[in-house]
Amino acid sequence: MDLLGFLFRWSHVLFGITWIGMLYYFNFVQGGYFKQASPEGLADAKAKLAPSALWWFRWGAMGTFITGIVLLGYLGAALNNYIVVGVIFGTLMFLNVWTIIWPNQKIALGMVEGDAPAAGAKALLASRHNVLYSAPMTFCMLASGHPSGGMGYNAFSMSNSMIVMLVIIAALQANAMFGKQGPLTTVKGVIHASLGLTAVMVLVFNFV
Incomplete structure (x- = not known):
């Protein structure tokens, strides 16, 4: 890849670190703090900390998506x-950020009017699914450069394994938009589910 291509790859990684780092912060750190904070601390965090963090979160997602399209x-x-x-x-993670998480977080934080509890639940559900997708997505980024060693692919093809993966992804995204958290309710649950989804993906591509 030429210098320009390398710079886009480098930028893609930097934007991705920003985006996924903020995603993990929201799910693994901020959510727990919000449950334990004093009323004063919670109000201050919602007014100052969360909007700033969401700015880096959504624009990190935008930068990752744009550089990814170029790559x-x-x-x-x-x-x-x-x-x-x-x-x-x-x-899907990018679309979840801009069409579900950010619009509903604005309501949940009181930045715009609306049903804050319902909006917060919608934002959390989509955010949990983004964490779910993060491990298999990262695995795909790394595995795509190693087309040997039993990884289960050589080139893109609409094989049975690909069809199975598309069905799985469609079902998960439908749940992100209209379903329930289920095992994604807890931090431990979403981490285990994300690693499990990665394992399922590898098994599908190797044995279906």
Whole structure:
């Protein structure tokens, strides 16, 4: 890849670190603090800390998505199953940020009027699913550059394994939009679920 391509790859990683770092902060740190904070501390955090963190979160997502689209153009014919699934996970995560999490967080934080408890629940559900997607998405980013060693692909094809993965992803995203948290309710649960989804993906691509 030429220098320009390398710079986009570098930028993609930097934006991704910002985005996923903030995602983990919200789910693993801030959520727990909000439950334990004093009324004064909670009010101050909602007024000052959370909006600032959400700015870095959503624009980190935007930068990751844009640079990812550019890199996808550089890859062209080199697409394989892991790249395609990784792109799908990343795109859904980006859309969840801008169409579900951010609009509902504005309501939950009192930045705009609305049903704050309901909006907070919708934002949390989508955020938990983004954590769920994060481990398999990162696995896809790394695996896509190693088309050997039993990873279960050589090039992109609409095989049975790809169809199975698309069905799984569609079902998960439907739950992110309209379902319930289930095992994603706790931090431990969402971490285990994310690692489990990664394992399922690898098994599907190798044995279906």
